[in-house]
Amino acid sequence: MPGLRNEDRRNDGTIRGKDANFSYDAEEGILSIKGDSWLETILDRSVIAVIDGEKGGESGTKNQQILLLSKLPGTRYKFEDVQATDLPQSFIDANAISxxxxxxxxxxxxxxxxxxxxxxxxxxxxxxxxxxxxxxxxxxxxxxxxxxxxxxxxxxxxxxxxxxxxxxxxxxxxxxxxxxxxxxxxxxxxxxxxxxxxxxxxxxxxxxxxxxxxxxxxxxxxxxxxxxxxxxxxxxxxxxxxxxxxGKAHPMPTFTATFSPDSEILLDEGRAAEPVAPPAADAGEMYGAVVCSWALHASLVADSDTAEYRKFGSQRFQMAAKELLSPSDGSAPHIYKGRITLFKLDENGHEMRQMLNTQEHGYILTTLVSNLEENLTISPHSKPLDGQLRIVHFGAIPSEEVMKILGLAFQGGAHVGCEAVSYESIEGFRIEFDEPDGRWRRVCVDGRIVRVGESGWVEVRKNTSADVLDIVVDLEG
Ligand SMILES: Nc1ncnc2c1ncn2[C@@H]1O[C@H](COP(=O)(O)OP(=O)(O)OP(=O)(O)O)[C@@H](O)[C@H]1O
Structure with missing residues (x-):
């Protein structure tokens, strides 16, 4: 790495009380440790943090601690407080406690x-x-x-x-x-x-x-x-x-979803419900930090939220999607009906409204984040905590095409390049539902399911003024 002196990367010191020679590859984030007759490597990715001590004694030795995590077979971890001296400065800098x-x-x-x-x-x-x-x-x-x-x-x-x-x-x-x-x-x-x-x-x-x-x-x-x-x-x-x-504390972006009065939060696998709105209020609010969706996404989250499906981890979503797109009773997949209006800003920063020109939908989702799962990049343009609300939408299209689009979302978010998909940054949106059956009026707010009342509506807006929570993240790391 340019600018680094050799001794920043290479040092003699001790680890766990034994003499060792350290060399640090800053690009790869690997500390190689050579002892008398042994070798060890420590990855930055396994280091929780390095705590740097004061120089002490006549020799000017520096004591350090590496808080190190190792993965054991299965789901278990082993923590170790590794005592060391004279670690390379570049390794300390790359892993220093905040x-x-x-x-x-x-x-x-x-x-x-x-x-x-x-x-x-x-x-x-x-x-x-x-x-x-x-x-x-x-x-x-x-x-x-x-x-x-x-x-x-x-x-x-x-x-x-x-x-x-x-x-x-x-x-x-x-x-x-x-x-x-x-x-x-x-x-x-x-x-x-x-x-x-x-x-x-x-x-x-x-x-x-x-x-x-x-x-x-x-x-x-x-x-x-x-x-x-x-x-x-x-x-x-x-x-x-x-x-x-x-890391450092950063403001956590959030959105508000407002629901028409007779909307209910579904509980206990849909067997129970509680109203979103307080009694006599003309709307109820819920808040989110991840996603608000309707149509295929909301239905698959709702259908897969059972003890039986949860056993399959995140696979449950794909299993439920398959059933919705190719129902096992042979019926056709549902076409979701409603009027959708997007709230956007014009070049002068004034809000404008744009109604989608179709009232038949397959998928509509708005999100503040890039990934719904590790490999599911639903919004590839979203950057960590950027506060942008982005919408992904497609109309009523054949199931094979839907599967193809969903598959591309698992390939780095390539679905947003498909002609059938619209993807953009918005301030919010409103859906007015035209669905007589409550099953198709289910909306997902960060995994919770709301059944909107008949002929009801939902309006989602990013919160630009209410800043109530920070999240500690190392955005440079
Ligand atoms: N002791 C408990 N008894 C009953 N429910 C619990 C208990 N602890 C947590 N829960 C519930 O379990 C659910 C776990 O949600 P959480 O989001 O943390 O995990 P997840 O659903 O597996 O992950 P993700 O939302 O990231 O997909 C929440 O609804 C939470 O309220």
Whole structure:
């Protein structure tokens, strides 16, 4: 790498108490370690962070810690606090713990009554994905915190005990303190659901003048992990923990979906429902950070949200899509009917409305993120946290063509080049449904399903003024 002195990349030092020669390949992110009769390599992608010590003693030796994660067979991980001296400076720089992480260590100076003020929370969503969150906390997060000076007495752990658990915790603990002006950080071990629950509580509640946005770190434990996959949090081997140690807080883009009064959120695999709108209100609001869709996408998310389908992980979406496109009873795939109006800005920044010229639809989805799953690039032009709402739409086209388009979405988002697909940046949209059967009026807001009332409507807009939450991400990493 130009500009680097050789000793930045190559050093003699020690690791785990043994003499070693280090050489660091900054392009590949690989530290090669040569001992007497052994060799080891450490990938940046497996390093949560490096903590650099002070120079000490007459020799001027520098002590360092590498917080290292190794994947064991199956879903388990091993954390190691590797003690080293005189690591190459370029390796330290590429993996250094963020100065912002220091704020997570409590100090008496910000205490209220001589004790420590706890403003770090860990939420373990044990229902996420395939249920790895508790194990990851016990075997990785807790020891990594300990190794970096964040002791158990200085943070509060909340383990979920129901699907309402995160919402209740945010309402009862985080929101009141944010309204008192306390700066809080939450490490969330969950899928998108935990973030969306947090966004919904914060956006739907009254916030005081003193409100201080909480910051969340995300350890991705879900099935789709759209947020983690779209912000780069899943780009390493630490499930996002590396970003929590090395990143900075960035505003989290969100949108509001407003529904006509008799719309209901479906619960318990569609067997139960609760109204979106409070009683007597003329509309109900929900908030999202990922996606709002209708037609094929919403139907496949809804149909596949059963205990039976969930066993198949993210495969469940493709299985449900197949059934919708080629129903096993031999019937034709459904054509979704409704009027769609897009809200866009003209060149002077004024909002204008554009009605789609077809009232028959196959797919309509608007999103703030690039990837709905690791390999499903639904919006290839979206950049991490860019705050742009983008729409993907196609009309009623044959199932074979739909399959082809969906397949291209798994090839880096090539579907947006198809003639049948329209793809652009918008401020929002409105759908007025023309569907007598409630099954085809199901709308997906970040995985939750709303059945819009008959002849009802939904309006989605990105939130340009309400900025209620930060997310800790290392966008340069
Ligand atoms: N202890 C629990 N009991 C019942 N439900 C829970 C519990 N913990 C979490 N849940 C629920 O499980 C669901 C998990 O959602 P989450 O988004 O975290 O994971 P996912 O759906 O697997 O991933 P993704 O949204 O990224 O695809 C949420 O609805 C959450 O409220």
């Amino acid at each position: 100065p912002h992480f220091e704020h997570l260590k409590p100090s008496r100076s910000n205490s209220r009554d001589g004790g420590y003020v706890r403003s770090l929370y860990v939420i373990i969503s044990i229902g996420s994905g395939t249920g790895e969150a508790q194990d990851f906390f016990d075997n990785v997060v807790k020891p990594a915190f300990g190794a970096s000076g964040v002791q158990p007495f200085s943070y509060y752990v909340h383990t979920t005990d129901s699907h309402k658990s995160i919402e209740r915790f945010i309402s009862a603990v985080i929101l009141p303190r944010a309204n008192e002006g306390v700066s809080q950080t939450i490490l969330l071990l969950s899928g998108d659901g935990g973030v969306v629950d947090t966004v919904n509580v914060l956006l739907s509640s009254k916030r005081s003048e003193q409100y201080v946005k909480p910051a969340i770190g995300l350890v991705s434990m879900g099935t789709g992990n759209a947020l983690a996959n779209s912000t780069g949090l899943n780009g390493d081997l630490t499930r996002g923990l590396r970003h929590f140690y090395r």
